[in-house]
Amino acid sequence: MLIITRRPGERIVLGDDIVVTVMEISGQTARIGIAAPKELPVYREEIWEAVKAENQAAAAVDPSALPPVPPATPAE
Amino acid sequence: MSTTIDSTRFGRIEVAPDSAIAFPHGLTGLDSRRFTLVARGADDAFVWLHSLEDPALALPLADPRRFFAGFAFEPADGELERLGIDRGALAAEDAAVYVTVRASERLEDFTANLRAPIAIVGGAGYQLLNQAPAAELRAPLFAELAAAERAA
Numbered sequence: 001m002l003i004i005t006r007r008p009g010e011r012i013v014l015g016d017d018i019v020v021t022v023m024e025i026s027g028q029t030a031r032i033g034i035a036a037p038k039e040l041p042v043y044r045e046e047i048w049e050a051v052k053a054e055n056q057a058a059a060a061v062d063p064s065a066l067p068p069v070p071p072a073t074p075a076e
Numbered sequence: 077m078s079t080t081i082d083s084t085r086f087g088r089i090e091v092a093p094d095s096a097i098a099f100p101h102g103l104t105g106l107d108s109r110r111f112t113l114v115a116r117g118a119d120d121a122f123v124w125l126h127s128l129e130d131p132a133l134a135l136p137l138a139d140p141r142r143f144f145a146g147f148a149f150e151p152a153d154g155e156l157e158r159l160g161i162d163r164g165a166l167a168a169e170d171a172a173v174y175v176t177v178r179a180s181e182r183l184e185d186f187t188a189n190l191r192a193p194i195a196i197v198g199g200a201g202y203q204l205l206n207q208a209p210a211a212e213l214r215a216p217l218f219a220e221l222a223a224a225e226r227a228a
Contacts, residue, residue, distance in 0.1 A: 038158045038159075039158070039159075041158075043104075047205065048104060051189070051191070051203065051205075051213075052104045054178060054191075054214070055203075056105045056106065057178040058135040058176035058177055059106055061135070061177065062085075063116070065180075065181075066122050066136055066177070067121070067183060
């Protein structure tokens, strides 16, 4: 992995059209600005991983596992 | 020309050309960009998002409003802009919002992903992050059953 030290306000350029800016550093938190082409998805890693896991779990469902209709909900 | 898929789950399925749904950005973790919706029965609570490229790839989807009375879908303006989706188109009558379903051995452990619903707008599909505070990643699909289980 390439490791680069940056100060707030400094940038990293990836290829021709992606710019990552360190906006602010406060304690354990860094605010990062990302300028990228509109069509390039940008996700926080933990959300990306979570959605990936749910998609893959759904893709593993066998049709016989699903109930034909939702069970009747208990009366209030 | 309709296309045919030899689904590993459902056997041979005819897909009309206008039933194809392009996912220009795919679905995170899955390797396909062209799908169709397969409904097994008119009143079925679930539909299947079936790949047109991989006969073994299909996901059960549910209409979140059928299962979650307070469901709210709040995609971020920035994401809609990035994907070129008009907020008005998302609210249009022919637009549909679904959530993926995670099955389990027990009904009370079934969940739906309210955090990343799938919107189908004008023949294209997008999985969008939902910023609504109550949008859980694993919301119990049969909440009353789950509550009854906890109370027991």
